[in-house]
Amino acid sequence: EVQLVESGGGLVQPGGSLTLSCATSGFNFSDSAIHWVRQASGKGLEWVGRIRGKPNSYATGYAASVTGRFTISRSDSKKTAYLQMNRLKTEDAAVYYCTGMLTFWGQGTLVTVSS
Amino acid sequence: QSALTQPASVSGSPGQSITLSCTGTTSDVGRYNLVSWFQQHPGKAPKLLISEDNKRPSGVSNRFSGSKSGNTASLTISGLQAEDEADYYCCAYAGSRTLWVFGGGTKLTVL
Numbered sequence: 717e718v719q720l721v722e723s724g725g726g727l728v729q730p731g732g733s734l735t736l737s738c739a740t741s742g743f744n745f746s747d748s749a750i751h752w753v754r755q756a757s758g759k760g761l762e763w764v765g766r767i768r769g770k771p772n773s774y775a776t777g778y779a780a781s782v783t784g785r786f787t788i789s790r791s792d793s794k795k796t797a798y799l800q801m802n803r804l805k806t807e808d809a810a811v812y813y814c815t816g817m818l819t820f821w822g823q824g825t826l827v828t829v830s831s
Numbered sequence: 832q833s834a835l836t837q838p839a840s841v842s843g844s845p846g847q848s849i850t851l852s853c854t855g856t857t858s859d860v861g862r863y864n865l866v867s868w869f870q871q872h873p874g875k876a877p878k879l880l881i882s883e884d885n886k887r888p889s890g891v892s893n894r895f896s897g898s899k900s901g902n903t904a905s906l907t908i909s910g911l912q913a914e915d916e917a918d919y920y921c922c923a924y925a926g927s928r929t930l931w932v933f934g935g936g937t938k939l940t941v942l
Contacts, residue, residue, distance in 0.1 A: 751931070753877075760936040761869070761877065761920050777930045813876060818867055818922065818931075819888065821876040 718742035718820045722812060725825030728804055736799040736825055738814030746770045748817050750790060750797040754810035755824075764812070767797060782808075804829045834932035835860065835921055842940040847911045851937050853904040853921030859932060861902035865924035868897055868906045871936075872917045880919075881906060908939075916941040 724736040738750065751766040765778035767788040776788050787800040797814055804827075811824040836854040843849040853860065853868075860866055864884045869877035879888055881897035884904065894909045904923070908915055921934040 753933075760918075761871075761922070761933045763922070763931040763933055766930065777927075779930075815877075819879050819882070821878070823876050 718816070720814050720816060720820055720822035722814050722822045722825035725812065725827045727828045727830065729831050730804060730806055730829055732804050732829075733800070733802045734804065734827060735801070736812055736814075736827070738797040738799075738822060740795045740797070740814075740816060740820075743816055743820060745795040745816075746792040750788070751815045751818055752788060752797075752799045753813045753815060754808075754827075755813070756807075756810040759810075762810075764799070801827070806830065834925065834929070835923060835934035837919075837921060837934035837937045839935070840938045840940065842942055843908075843911045844942045845911055845913065848907060848909040849911055849939070851906045851908075851919050851921075851939070853906070853923075853934050855902050855904070855923055855925075855932075857902060859923040859925035859929075860899065860904050862926070863924045864899075866897065866899060866904040867922045868895075868904075869920045869922065870915075870917050871920065877920065911941055913941050915939060 719741045721739045728734045747769040749768045752764040768775045785803045790797045809829045813824045815821045868881040871877045880895045884899045885897040896907045918936045920936045925932045
């Protein structure tokens, strides 16, 4: 059974930092691209970024709204992906989902950005 | 404003067939065969229904089908059921600079 479990969400002040984790099992993690997608309360889905797998040299890419502030990384040995978020803004508040190849999805973790 | 355009809402009656649209540009929907469709029920994670324009993953009902013409992709749901009431999102690859974009979503109401 495929599983993706996000963790690390919580309350952070504007300008602060937070790192989300995505622990996976049940699929070929090292070869798979992991995407992060977010959804603000009552809003639609927004693609945040992705890290490709080993065959594609772990290439990363990001949405314009987070470039320079967010960084995606991964540990193939732990089958876990990470989303490091710096200089957080109130508009970054959302449920953050990790997804394997946009096929398998976690249940999401809530990030609240407020003073 | 989302990169892909979807109608905000559509409605249909049980048993009916309904088609949801997703309009992009020659840089995304019209260029690559990489449109996906997702279903999302309230409070739940999205679920993949269609990938690569028209491929249905194992376990997804054959009542869901995808197609594309030019810059517009479509999701057709046949034999509409009450459980199909949900939000539907399209997503497309938009090239090496923009990468991936979502539509704003369509809320489907089953009357």
